Amino acid sequence: MSIQCTIVPVTPYQQNCSVVRCEDTGRAAIVDPGGDIEKILEAVQQLDAKVEKVILTHAHLDHCAASDVLRQQLGVPIEGPHAEDNFWLEGLPEACKMSGFPMTEAFTPDRWLNQGDTVTVGAQVLKVIHCPGHTPGHVVFVHESQKVAWVGDVLFQGSIGRTDFPRGNHADLISSIRDKLFPLGDDITFIPGHGPTSTFGQERQANPYVADSLHE
Incomplete structure (x- = not known):
């Protein structure tokens, strides 16, 4: 049993939207459709x-602004993020207006x-x-047997998510990465919200924010 994943960079922010397909059934989820x-x-x-759902890591506009349109167009549910990100979803119309994104209703x-x-x-x-950390309601999706994770804006190759947005928290972010993600294994490949893929092992060695050497 395995999955296929196609990464589709979307929006002016080049956000990594993923189409994740189950090879056994042909059914798929769209991860973080920002536009x-x-x-x-x-x-x-x-x-x-055949898309059966939209799943969201967090509620920043470049990760979710096209979700409700896809829900209505395809007749599928939206799952995620955690309810702590609801205030971001409620503020979507204003965020889109300020960022020059297509008008999006709160959902x-x-x-x-x-x-x-x-x-x-x-x-x-x-x-x-x-x-939590980048946003309070951020979630990560992990396919354990195939050793792949969709981490949104928690962790990047050589970097970590910003915490200067409302309700961001740097200490929470570091804890999320080191205490929740790294223990899953060095051999897990992760697809970040922006930029190239990497592995948890590589980031433990070389990431200037969360490497083991900084936390010994």
Whole structure:
């Protein structure tokens, strides 16, 4: 049982939206659709996938602004993020206006996610880890058997998420990365919200914010 993943950079922020397809069933989830719906649906078509849900790591506009349009267009539910990010979703219209994004209405997901929940994509199961810091309601999705994680803006190759937004918290972010993500294993490849993929092992060695050498 395995998954395919196509990364689709969207919006002027080049946010990594992912189309995740279960190879057993052909069913798929769209992770963090921030915009450029045509590009996302083109990737879905190329994978010959049937989208069954939208899943969100957090509620910043470049990760979620196209979610409700896709929900209505495809008739699928939105799952995630954690309810602590609701204030970001309520502020979406204003955030889009200020950032020059297409107008987006505030929306409520069909399901809020909590630590220890699971999300299914076809026959595949993704584990949900609540990783506050960049936003208070940020979650990460992990496919344990295939050793891949979608980490949104928690961790990047050589960097970490910003914590200067409302209700960001630097100490929480470091704890989320070191206490919740790194113990999952050095061999886990992660897809960040922006930029290239990396592994937890590589970041433990070389990331100037969270490397082991800084925390001995």
